Amino acid sequence: MASTSIVIKEQFNAFHKIDRVLYNILVLGLWREPSESMQIMALWLWLEGVGFGYIVEKMSYLPLTLINELVDEAIMCLSCINNNIVSILPENMEVHMLQSLLEKDISLQFFLQNQLKAIQGIPQVMTEVCQRALSKITQQAIIWNEAQSIADSQRSASTMGVHSISTRGSYGGNYKVLI
Structure with missing residues (x-):
């Protein structure tokens, strides 16, 4: 029975390979927070499910700066969806x-008009996928980010008093794609 569940898990991961690649870009390439990134992935996958095509696949080919936007x-x-904020956003916010x-x-x-569907659908995608x-x-x-934070702290402590610019930046550095 255990080998069957391993095969099913491997098949599931293989089916969602492109989703895993994009999520990897979000959390390791763009240094985005993992739980927020997972919610974003659920939103994009929900949009695919309601008829907006292959969003995740299209995004995976974009440069990091566009993915970040x-x-x-x-x-x-x-x-x-969560706060009904459309009414308070400036008109040029789209x-x-x-x-x-x-x-x-x-x-x-669109998100306001489909708020109930999104509130039900996005958590379902989050759980099921x-x-x-x-x-x-x-x-x-999480492990990699903690290790990087420790390394950054140690680097900062060893260079106190020296004026420097961090090379890490908001788009991260080198990262390994985990699929």
């Missing part, structure tokens, strides 16, 4: 990058 838009979308990627009409208003397919990467990212 799409992440920022996804955070706005999640805020809209999801232009997402709309361009999808080549379809989508706006923050994201937590299962991305958990090992999440664990590795």
